[in-house]
Amino acid sequence: MDRIKIIGGNRLNGVIPISGAKNAALPLMIASMLTADRLTLKNVPNLADVNLLARILRNHGVDLAVDGKRPGTTHLGETFHLTARDIVDTTAPYEMVSRMRASFWVLGPLIARMGQAKVSLPGGCAIGTRPVDLHLEGLKALGADIEIDAGYVIAKAPKGLRGARIIFPKVSVGATHNVLLAAALARGETVIENAAREPEVGDVARCLVKMGAGIDGIGTSTLRIQGRDRLEGAVHTVLPDRIETGTFAYAVAATGGDVTLEGTNVELLETALAVLPKIGAEVTATANGIRVKRDNGHIEPITIETQPFPGFPTDLQAQLMALVTTARGTSVIRETIFENRFMHVQELARLGADIRLHGDTATIKGVPHLRGAPVMATDLRASVSLVIAALVAEGESMINRVYHLDRGFERLEEKLTRCGAAIERISAG
Numbered sequence: 001m002d003r004i005k006i007i008g009g010n011r012l013n014g015v016i017p018i019s020g021a022k023n024a025a026l027p028l029m030i031a032s033m034l035t036a037d038r039l040t041l042k043n044v045p046n047l048a049d050v051n052l053l054a055r056i057l058r059n060h061g062v063d064l065a066v067d068g069k070r071p072g073t074t075h076l077g078e079t080f081h082l083t084a085r086d087i088v089d090t091t092a093p094y095e096m097v098s099r100m101r102a103s104f105w106v107l108g109p110l111i112a113r114m115g116q117a118k119v120s121l122p123g124g125c126a127i128g129t130r131p132v133d134l135h136l137e138g139l140k141a142l143g144a145d146i147e148i149d150a151g152y153v154i155a156k157a158p159k160g161l162r163g164a165r166i167i168f169p170k171v172s173v174g175a176t177h178n179v180l181l182a183a184a185l186a187r188g189e190t191v192i193e194n195a196a197r198e199p200e201v202g203d204v205a206r207c208l209v210k211m212g213a214g215i216d217g218i219g220t221s222t223l224r225i226q227g228r229d230r231l232e233g234a235v236h237t238v239l240p241d242r243i244e245t246g247t248f249a250y251a252v253a254a255t256g257g258d259v260t261l262e263g264t265n266v267e268l269l270e271t272a273l274a275v276l277p278k279i280g281a282e283v284t285a286t287a288n289g290i291r292v293k294r295d296n297g298h299i300e301p302i303t304i305e306t307q308p309f310p311g312f313p314t315d316l317q318a319q320l321m322a323l324v325t326t327a328r329g330t331s332v333i334r335e336t337i338f339e340n341r342f343m344h345v346q347e348l349a350r351l352g353a354d355i356r357l358h359g360d361t362a363t364i365k366g367v368p369h370l371r372g373a374p375v376m377a378t379d380l381r382a383s384v385s386l387v388i389a390a391l392v393a394e395g396e397s398m399i400n401r402v403y404h405l406d407r408g409f410e411r412l413e414e415k416l417t418r419c420g421a422a423i424e425r426i427s428a429g
């Protein structure tokens with residue numbers, strides 16, 4: 001298994017290109033199942049999760065062609081042409097869905113297009129129980145008949161789905177995607193109340209509009225979808241990754257330095273960027289991105305809780321925690337989305353952080369220095385928080401199990417090395 005070696009202490013200076021958003025690319029790829037025509041997606045990040053979903057979609061009969069690349073253009077992301085002329089298999093097996101939770105979102109499109117689906121209950125990051133009740137209730141409201149048998153969701157709608165009013169009792173990104181995708185091919189109007197407002201949901205909705213669906217309320221918590229009998233092909237560019245943007249912004253704030261994050265924009269993560277002036281860093285919007293700068297001086301502590309968009313994202317909680325481990329004072333971070341998303345705490349402690357956990361709240365007492373140590377990546381976002389901490393720690397850190405990082409961060413070592421970090425991947429051979 002690959003490991004990453006980091007010698008801490010270098011400031012970051014330069015330019016980091018931001019990739020397309022993983023959390024938009026995945027549901028957009030799934031949207032290709034809704035039409036027999038070609039869906040072209042540009043700016044798709046080259047990530048383990050994207051490649052795994054590509055395999056899952058191929059299994060269903062989706063044909064995927066990837067454009068070739070000229071040397072030197074790799075940072076522009078890949079262009080995927082997806083064509084689901086015939087869905088040859090409506091089963092998504094446990095071996096695949098258990099490796100990536102988002103692949104469960106094929107359920108809605110399969111029922112909508114084929115009138116049937118058999119999809120394994122998901123796995124994914126070990127950050128909480130992560131049920132799928134909201135997905136199932138939403139699809140039932142659209143007329144799907146759903147049973148659970150031997151770890152599989154078996155869904156039928158032989159006469160197709162019909163529009164309905166769905167009020168989610170809790171905000172769920174995945175359930176919103178699943179129902180939104182299905183509703184685009186349902187008869188009549190679907191209204192989703194308390195829909196997730198994450199920018200990636202908006203990106204999927206905009207793509208569905210290009211494919212022919214009628215959707216009002218994009219970016220709000222009430223989505224009104226006019227379903228169609230058939231959808232068409234489209235060309236869509238995946239929006240920039242706000243979690244990657246925030247991660248690098250916090251890394252620069254942690255190490256000090258001056259970095260421009262290119263190809264992204266502040267509207268995607270206002271709450272996360274608002275933290276930076278409070279802890280002592282500067283943020284400015286540039287023509288094509290965001291500049292983050294921190295000179296010498298102390299990092300100030302922060303009190304924050306995670307919330308659905310537009311609140312502070314749970315996917316940046318671990319990174320923010322790494323940033324304030326060396327603050328001048330005590331920070332308090334409350335995790336309200338996932339109950340078990342603190343696995344990074346014990347690893348940060350190995351680097352010298354002083355963190356106490358009480359239920360859903362972490363209290364982080366700033367220490368003057370972190371010290372390098374061997375640590376273990378536990379999930380996607382937790383592992384990148386260890387990278388941030390290792391970049392500021394004195395001496396050498398070795399991060400084990402970096403396959404978690406490869407699921408969601410494209411060319412991380414290369415992007416950081418170009419800005420002056422001493423970071424190196426050690427391949428298992």
Ligand code: UD1
Nearest residue numbers: 023102130131132133134135171172173174175315337338
């Ligand atoms: C997505 C993101 C993930 C992010 C999360 C929250 C992708 C691929 N993943 O995950 O990176 O951390 O949103 O922003 O986009 N819940 C239920 N019942 C359900 C569904 C969810 O109770 O049927 C709960 C979950 O356990 C969790 C909360 O709702 O406590 C939010 O989860 P959800 O928004 O669904 O997360 P994902 O879509 O899995």
